[in-house]
Amino acid sequence: MINNEKKEQRFFNCDYQPLREKNKTVAGIIVIFTEVTEQVLAKNKNTATQKKLTTELGIANIELAFRDDEKGKRALELGIANTELAFQDDEKEKRAAELIIANKELLFQNGEKEKRAEELIIANKELAFQNDEKEKRAAELIIANKELVFQNDEKEKRAAELIIANKELAFQNTEKEKRAAELRIANYARSLIEASLDPLFTISPAGKITDMNNASVNIIGLPRDKLIGTNFFDYFTEPKKAQEAYQQVFAKGFVADYPLVIKDHKLTDVLFNGSVYKDEQGNVLGVVIVARDVTAQKIFEKHLQKSLKEVSDYKYALDESSIVSITDQKGIINYANDNFCKISKYSYSELIGQDHRIINSNYHPKAFINKLWTTIANGKIWKGELRNKAKDNTIYWVDTTIVPFLDEGGKPYQYIVIRTDITEQKRIEEELTKAKVVAELATTIAKEAQNKAESATDTARNAVKSKQQFLSNMSHEIRTPMNAIIGFTKVVLKTDLSEKQKEYLNAIKISGDALIVLINDILDLAKVDSGKMTFENIPFKLSASIAAMLHLFETKIQEKNLVLVKEYDNKIPNVLLGDPVRLHQIILNLVSNAVKFTTAGKITVTVRLLHQDEDNATIEFAIKDTGIGITENKLENIFENFQQASSGTSRLYGGTGLGLAIVKQLVEPQGGSIWVESKIGEGSTFSFVLSFQKTKAEAELVSDIMELDAYIKNIKVLVVEDMALNQLLMKTLLDDFGFECDITANGKIAIDKLANNTYDIILMDLQMPEMNGFEATEYIRNNMNSSIPIIALTADVTTVDVAKCKAVGMNDYIAKPVDEKLLYNKIVGLVKKSAIPEEQKSDLKFDIKQIRYIDLAYLHRRTKSNPALMMEMILLYLEQTPPLIHTMKQSFQDKNWQLLYASVHKIIPSFIIMGISTDFENIAKKVQEYANTQQYIGGISDMVLQLENVCVQACKELEEELNRIKSLT
Incomplete structure (x- = not known):
């Protein structure tokens, strides 16, 4: 019941329908009113009411004539129509009036959407007003078309079109028209099927394929005529499973997201969806099947699982080899691995939720910490060394990398911290300092x-x-x-x-x-x-040794206006058995200190016999000065390492404080003793006592005459030496031996000489410009195929150069300063050996072992011998090293010292990882030093070449190792 403006009671039947937008959301409700007021109030009608309505209608028409505006006029017309409607007696006339009202309401709408909704209401009213079936169906068709226009969604629109087609079919008068309509319906249905991008089948209750779309043909790979009538289940790798799914459609009326694999030429994964379809009487005609290809999804899932496993493996390797923790943006720990707990001495539960400062040792200055936080807060990676404190207050050092994780706004939301324990390295650094x-x-x-x-x-x-x-x-x-x-x-x-x-x-x-x-x-x-320390026991003249040592200081003593006094006991035997060289060292250190710390007065060296017997003589040596003296509290420790008279001594007088420690270590192992007496401002006396064996032998004299073997007279020697002084010395020595010699300044000239002349032996310096001794020897052995004896002249007798001399094919070496007897013997020995018949030479060949430059023990430890990580590290080295070597060589040629320093700096860390000898690491650091100071530029060439050779060889060895690892995985 509804009250109008006049508070009259009106009675209507209401029909509510939703009004939807294009996105299917409800925008409003369409309400269709059918008034039943007349039926309800029929018994109460009387003549007075009819007169009243007549009067009102007249008034309304008069008001209508007086309206000026269109909208007001239409509103009034609508009111009149409603009044006329109430005035009707006949049902048919009443419906006609309702229709007129609906049309007037339609004109009264402002918006297109409202207008269409109203047209739909009108259509429904017209439908109710029809008398015969034909007119009624025509009206239904009009309504369906109007509903079609009113649809927002494409799918709903097509469904509406299908409804229209069916209505048109029902409206046809002849069989031909009906069949044409049926054809249109079939075309609509086919369009709907083919519009699907997913494979779509219609299956009979027996499981036979009755129809399909092109997507189905494409996925199975057979033409339509080959598929129609075949068993649907035969196209799956598991036919029984497919049939079970099909049966579920009949049991439930549908089945959704049922995974199956179609047995096509590439085994396609699909999701199986199905629903039954029926005729007008409700009989099941078959099943509509939609199968969505999920092959790409399966491949993605497989790759995802693989990637997750790789990430898990990397995390495991990282956790096993490093100290790892994760914090939030404020530094609160929310993850710590076992290595972190082990080194910090805290349990996992003690660390989680704690501020990272729990391990702070307060060693680093505030500015250092502020810079660290500023770096990571700006989303940048920080690397450096940190000194931390464990739970039990022990100190440890870690090489640290902090990586910020950024949110969508580029702000860090957490930090992952990766550390390596370098405590032992720090301890060694302190010792080396x-x-x-x-x-x-x-x-x-x-x-x-x-x-x-x-x-x-x-x-x-x-x-x-x-x-x-x-x-x-x-x-x-x-x-x-x-x-x-x-x-x-x-x-x-x-x-x-x-x-x-x-x-x-x-x-x-x-x-x-x-x-x-x-x-x-x-x-x-x-x-x-x-x-x-080892000690010799040879005959020597003590007086001559003392005199020779003191001669060294005569000039210095004169410069300082000091007096040197020598007091020698003539009762000392002329020749003694002992180590004159070690005695020289002792006296050298003590007299050197006396001269250094004495500015006025004299220095007295006293040598006296304490006692002797038939076999031994005990002698006391004393070096007395009038220098600065030593405080009493320093006397007890004066012979220890790094000790001097006072804290300012080193600054004023220089020195390291090792001289007296060396003296003590030379005296005591020989059974002697040493002590000191001193007063501040008066001077010091250092005394030591040694026992020597007595002997009747004469002191060893170096013979000035060497006998020449007649077999090796007229030896011709090629000397390869770049220093003019040493060239002259070698020529002088060889002339004295009676040998012929040619002198060249570098390896390149020597090769030219050797190509055009005949020599018995080569004396080869190692460090020379243009072509050094190593390069020249390699060329002679490999390119010239010469077996001429080669002796290396080296001022470096460390194992590095000796091993390299042998590796490149040198027969022997002699250290500078050259001992003429040793030089003579080595030349003669090698020339004699080269003259031995060929059949006997095999027993005398120099044994050159293949030197391996890399040692992957460190890499195995760091990666826990994980093949994937090892191959990744080796590939990284093989990728980065050749360009660095090229840059190093080019920058040296261009004299770009800054770039040379930087390229060598990048090479050094790989030496540790790949186990390359630290001797080559030290060579690289020497190149850095020379490049930085731009001093000793001539020495860089050979070192750059050495670095190139070792890196090239290391790359070859690493390629072999890489292939070996690949063969095992």
């Missing part, structure tokens, strides 16, 4: 070697085995000039000299020999520290 001080002692022996000694000690701080490289550098730099000094001294001693001249030259020779031995012992720190 102390070793730096040792190098300073060498500066008091050879000023020329000072810069190189400091450079070598700098290298020592950064390498685990830097002592070997330090020895190599110092040996080369000091032995090279000493070769000329000692060599020419021996040459001059063979000439006519006065006794005074001979005395001075002998002092130079003895001192030079002592200096070489002293340098060897100082640089060989391991020998001194371990107490493994």
